[in-house]
Amino acid sequence: MEKKLLRSPQQSHEYTDSEFAEMILNHALVQFKREKLLKEIDLTLTEGNKDLFLQLTEELKKIS
Secondary structure, three states, X not given: OOOXXXXXXXXXXXXXXXXXXXXXXXXXXXXXXXXXXXXXXHHHHHHOOHHHHHHHHHHXXXXX
16 A cells, blocks of 8 residues: 655655755855855965865866
8 A cells, every 4th residue: 555645745846845945055055165166276376286276176076
């Protein structure tokens, strides 16, 4: 016998308010991290810190 939950979405493309809010927050967090990394990368270029530049660009690749 199949059990149905009261609050389960009827179709997979429907999101609850909390799921939608979580998606927005996750997107904002990724954008914030991306902007922070880009600023840090610019600083490493100014300072000529190749090792840190390579490390930060790898981090940027992972979140992009």
